[in-house]
């Protein structure tokens with residue numbers, strides 16, 4: 058794929074985080090979003106261009122929760138009462154924090170590799186970004202992000218694509 062992928066910062070970072078697994082399984086999600094196919098593109102070409110988009114991005118486009126350009130999904134916040142129940146509000150909080158940390162913004166165009174370089178510096182102390190989540194989950198998230206990033210940059214992610 059040679060087009061520019063519009064993506065929320067935390068969606069990209071979640072994809073890199075998922076690469077920590079011994080074997081990454083890329084298959085359609087029951088929400089019908091595009092995580093699996095965009096993950097494959099990222100794995101195949103680190104020069105792929107990304108355009109930072111804080112709204113409904115290319116992952117969201119086919120999602121069943123994309124209702125006329127607005128995410129209507131709700132979160133289970135029973136274990137994290139400071140998180141807003143509307144996913145789009147929580148996403149915006151996270152993406153705003155990531156943008157501030159990585160010095161990117163809506164409309165920034167950056168390659169996958171350049172984004173990963175920013176993460177080499179920016180993947181520390183995720184407790185500042187995910188401060189409303191459970192501490193132990195965030196500590197685990199940071200470990201997985203660093204491992205996924207390292208595996209991606211050393212081309213050692215093993216993955217299966219398909220159903």
Ligand code: SF4
Pocket residue numbers: 088090113114116117118120121122123127128129130144148
């Ligand atoms: S943010 Fe909302 S619309 Fe986008 S993929 Fe997630 S649930 Fe779907």
